[in-house]
Amino acid sequence: MSQRPIDPLSLVRPHLLELEPYAAVDPPEKLAARAGIAESELVKLNANENPYGPSPRVIEALANLHRVHIYPDPGQTAMREAVGRHAGVDPARVVVGNGSDELIDLLFRAVLPPGGAVIDSVPTFGMYPFTAHVCGGRTVRVERGPRFEVDVDAALAAAEREDARVIAVASPNNPTANATPLADVERLLSAGRLVIVDEAYYEFGGVNAADLLPAHPNLAVLRTMSKWGGLAGLRVGYGLMAPELADLLLRAKPPYNVNQAAEAALLASIADAELLNERAARIVAERERMCAALAELDGLDPWPSDSNFVLCGVPQGAGKALFEALARQGVFVRYFSEPRLADFLRISVGMSRDTDRLIEALSVR
Numbered sequence: 001m002s003q004r005p006i007d008p009l010s011l012v013r014p015h016l017l018e019l020e021p022y023a024a025v026d027p028p029e030k031l032a033a034r035a036g037i038a039e040s041e042l043v044k045l046n047a048n049e050n051p052y053g054p055s056p057r058v059i060e061a062l063a064n065l066h067r068v069h070i071y072p073d074p075g076q077t078a079m080r081e082a083v084g085r086h087a088g089v090d091p092a093r094v095v096v097g098n099g100s101d102e103l104i105d106l107l108f109r110a111v112l113p114p115g116g117a118v119i120d121s122v123p124t125f126g127m128y129p130f131t132a133h134v135c136g137g138r139t140v141r142v143e144r145g146p147r148f149e150v151d152v153d154a155a156l157a158a159a160e161r162e163d164a165r166v167i168a169v170a171s172p173n174n175p176t177a178n179a180t181p182l183a184d185v186e187r188l189l190s191a192g193r194l195v196i197v198d199e200a201y202y203e204f205g206g207v208n209a210a211d212l213l214p215a216h217p218n219l220a221v222l223r224t225m226s227k228w229g230g231l232a233g234l235r236v237g238y239g240l241m242a243p244e245l246a247d248l249l250l251r252a253k254p255p256y257n258v259n260q261a262a263e264a265a266l267l268a269s270i271a272d273a274e275l276l277n278e279r280a281a282r283i284v285a286e287r288e289r290m291c292a293a294l295a296e297l298d299g300l301d302p303w304p305s306d307s308n309f310v311l312c313g314v315p316q317g318a319g320k321a322l323f324e325a326l327a328r329q330g331v332f333v334r335y336f337s338e339p340r341l342a343d344f345l346r347i348s349v350g351m352s353r354d355t356d357r358l359i360e361a362l363s364v365r
Contacts, residue, residue, distance in 0.1 A: 015136055022130045025334070035330040043331040043357045045348040048174070048201070048309045050230035052279045054265065055272040058231070061264040072263055074255040079263055083238045086270045087210055087223075092243040095250055096266070098257050100200060100224040100237030104131050106249045107220055107239070108166065111194050112137035117164040121150045123176065123338055125198065128168045140164060143340075148176035148303075148311075152187050159191050167191065170198040172205050175336060175346040177305035179207040189216045196220045200237075203228040203280045204287075205306030210240050217242040227308055228276055229269040236262040283308050287349045293359045294347075300362070309348045319343050322362075329361045 009017060025047045032039040073079075076096045084091035097103040108118070108131050118132045120139040129139040140162050142155045150169060159167055167188050171180040180197070188195050189212070197209040199221055210221045224237035236258055239249070258266075269276060287310060291302040294312055301313035314322050319342050323335035334346040347358065 013136070015133065019133055020130075022126055025332075031327075031332050032330070035327060035332075037330045041330055043350065043354050043361075045309075045350050045354060045358065046332045046334045046346075047232070048227060048307070048348045049232050050227055050279070050283070050308070051350045051354065052230055052282075054230040055269050055275055057268040057272045058229075058265045061268040062261055065261060065264055067260050070260070071256050072258060072260050075250065076258065076263075079238075079258065079266055082267050082270045086273060087238075087240055089210060089213065089240050090243065093213065093240050093246055095239045095241070095246050095253070096258050096263075097237050097239065097253070098262070099226065099235040100198065100222040100239070101127055101131075101235075102253075102257060103220075103222050103237060103239040103249075104128065104168075104196070104198075105135070106253055107194065107196060108132055108135045108137060110245075110248060110252060111165045113165070117159075117162040117166075119155050119159050119162070119164045119167040119193075121155060121169060121173075123148070123336070123341055124168075125170045125174045137165075144173075144176070148173060148178055150180050150184055150188075152184050155188060156191050159193055164193055167193050167195045168198065169195065170200070171207060171209065172199075172201045172305075172307040174200070174307070175309070175334065175341065175344075176311050177201075177303065177307040177309055177346075179205045179306040182207065182209060182212065185209050185212060185219075186216075189219055192218060194218050194220065196222060198222045200224045201227055201307035201309075203277070204284055204308045207306065213240060213242075217244070220245065225266055225269055228280055229266070230276075231262070231265050231269065234262045234265050236266050238266075280308075283349050286352060286355060289352070290347070290349060290355045290358070293355065294362075297359070297362055309346055312345050312347055314343055314345060316343050319345060326358075326361050331358055331361045333358075 032042045079096045080091040080094040083094045114136045116137045118139045120128050122141045132139045140158050220241040222239050226232035294300045294302040299315040303311045
């Protein structure tokens with residue numbers, strides 16, 4: 001007796017059927033093809049990547065990697081000890097992830113009940129609503145202030161009203177590049193919710209919420225090796241949190257979530273922190289040069305940045321057209337259609353030659 005074919009989507013949890021994909025950037029080869037240029041001519045300033053790439057020690061470590069046939073350490077012992085020394089915390093507070101995105105997912109899955117709320121100070125990083133949706137939770141949008149600062153009073157009121165389990169704060173914020181003062185973080189912590197401070201760009205700004213960890217067990221600080229370490233393609237990040245929460249995540253994560261190559265790269269990067277800090281300082285200096293050059297162009301208004309990118313105001317209504325005009329010249333920046341960001345472009349800091357190409361392209365717009 002024949003059966004009707006089963007629709008596999010009928011077996012999927014209903015909330016996932018409405019999931020919108022995260023808006024990621026295209027790889028260089030697609031961008032170059034779109035502009036009709038060689039990949040070597042591309043100016044890629046749209047993903048906040050480190051223009052210097054990884055430490056030379058990482059290249060050496062990867063070239064000599066000889067344990068790819070062996071599973072990595074599920075307890076992350078060497079990585080947690082190295083990160084602990086680097087961040088100045090007890091290794092018992094450290095969890096390493098397949099990018100900090102995985103740590104967002106692990107934390108949300110650990111604390112969000114079905115329909116549980118995450119307070120999201122918008123505009124901000126799109127992974128918070130995306131991951132909350134995947135985990136069966138929901139995000140409560142709280143608008144940032146006129147300078148894109150966190151509206152602490154509104155966030156606290158929303159957390160109380162919605163009985164939120166999580167307050168997520170990117171600091172420095174992506175895409176607005178401003179850090180959240182530690183005094184504001186402490187006020188958020190007073191609500192008794194899990195406060196996740198995502199410090200993916202903190203090496204370029206200096207605000208360090210990890211100093212608050214001993215006094216606040218409901219704080220989790222996330223960092224990535226993608227920006228400072230130039231390891232975006234290897235996907236490795238780490239979280240700093242209460243030892244009890246770290247232990248839970250270590251038990252709940254996939255056992256071999258960080259591969260041997262990513263582990264070797266993380267260890268080599270931390271061993272070469274002096275060089276990476278010097279490069280971060282160069283990026284900050286280039287950021288300031290780029291801001292000054294942008295400010296000289298009619299109609300452009302670069303905002304202060306604590307990160308390795310700049311949010312630049314453009315003439316009203318010109319954001320998308322300017323983004324497309326730059327793309328036609330092989331210069332790729334980031335445009336967001338969200339209403340509050342429609343008159344801005346987010347521009348990553350590259351090498352000095354990239355800045356020069358950007359300014360040249362903008363000058364002939």
